[in-house]
Amino acid sequence: MSILVVGSVAFDSVKTPFGERDEMLGGSATHFAMAASFFTNVSLVAVVGTDFSEKHKDVLRARNVNLEGLEQVTGETFRWKGVYGYDLNTRETIYTHLNVFADFKPKLPESATISPFLFLGNISPDLQLEVRKQVDAKLVALDTMNYWIEKTPDLLKEVLKVIDILIINDEEARELAREPNLIKATKKILQMGPNRVIVKRGEYGAVMFSQDSYFAMPAFPQEDVYDPTGAGDTFAGGFMGYLAATNQTDEAAMRRAMIYGSVMASFNVEAFGCDRLEQLSYQDVNNRFRQFKEITHFDELVFEKKIS
């Protein structure tokens, strides 16, 4: 099955303790598409300016990403600059220039209106809703952020009613539900519409909730995180990519998809921008999947000799 992703394509400038890079290809749709492309065919819907070159498109084309829905308009591409602190858990935004992205109205190519798997990247909930209505999809996943939770909570709740999986980070989940305990928070979110909630916890891994299941996994242990930008979208790309490729949506497949998402995210942070995924082989991906099994496995061998 194929995937449609709607989100941002941007030029990211990033400074981390490991170095500094200017105007790299980035954005939620880019990172998602790069990761998902390792598993299945991906179509991308986004907007860029006249400064977006063939060289930039070639990075996505090299991964077979369908760019029919990549609209190019007069003006400059979305630009963002961030500086990460010493432990990479904190970041400061230096600037956000929306540029052509400010007037983004997703235009879906006819071929994209039937997309069995749809990922609504972190854009305004009204745009997410509009896209959702136009696509005949089997499985829809959504990302959002604290900005929309605070600014447009009602619109966001409308979108939550028409999606299947919410992929969100720890603080956002607690904020959306107004509940500090994560287990209670996700129970509240499941009442809002999605039948699954995936909570990303950075260096602590990720958890997945449904009404009758719970899955928890650690992050891949990493000594050097060069650039965490796009890790969440890369996770979503690996997750959705695996599901679409196998056309499976049962609990066991969702769990394997969580691992593939984490595998892709762990590679993404090993270099700046999309550099690592550009060089990645599918063998690397499966090797790291197996490493995840190795670092989490324990025998189900209960101790039966009770002394009192």
Add this chain to the structure above:
Amino acid sequence: MSILVVGSVAFDSVKTPFGERDEMLGGSATHFAMAASFFTNVSLVAVVGTDFSEKHKDVLRARNVNLEGLEQVTGETFRWKGVYGYDLNTRETIYTHLNVFADFKPKLPESATISPFLFLGNISPDLQLEVRKQVDAKLVALDTMNYWIEKTPDLLKEVLKVIDILIINDEEARELAREPNLIKATKKILQMGPNRVIVKRGEYGAVMFSQDSYFAMPAFPQEDVYDPTGAGDTFAGGFMGYLAATNQTDEAAMRRAMIYGSVMASFNVEAFGCDRLEQLSYQDVNNRFRQFKEITHFDELVFEKKIS
């Protein structure tokens, strides 16, 4: 195999969002012994005052804990009071009255000098060292805290040379190694002596490092944490209890022991003080061990169809 634990026995007063309790039986040795007693025979070495009653001893006796090494001297028992914040991750110490614990010189009964499994609870490193020298042990685990890392780093490093497993929390590991990245920090700690380091991460679970292995596990998902006091010592008790009971120290057994430690800690926080472990059945323990398998399991089924 049997276990010897040296640490504190105290009266804890605790306030959490779920209520307030005064002068409950607590202390590192108490929580450790209660948990380990579900797996094997435990001897406890600690000191209490004249206010420590038969009723208190009966709680430990009910779990078959050997109290031959529980010295009772003139004066008051160690008292501690703490208040936990709304999310239970922060706590404020209201008072710490060491009382008879201030002059604690562990006195080992003759029978305790041969104890195949030894746990050195969080006391001064010079006392830990003294006990370590007197015991003929197969496996020695150690707990410590930021106070000793800051006040007596050289003494602590002496102890680290003569133990097998350091059980420590996330911030303490980073502080001990003076390294913000946890993977790098534990590599440094492994150079200091222990051949294993277990890092407790509260609601995020725990990880275990050796020179050639890494294991990561989530915490048990809990909506209501009534009282986190003693969770770390309870973890250590379940961990060491399982190893001693099975007399296994290989990687696979260590991983199962991590799960049993987490199982015991997850029960401990469900009620104040030792209340939950007093009521616990061994069937409860094994049921939760199986639940840990259920919430962490995924199939090792890699995706082989690569499209590009």
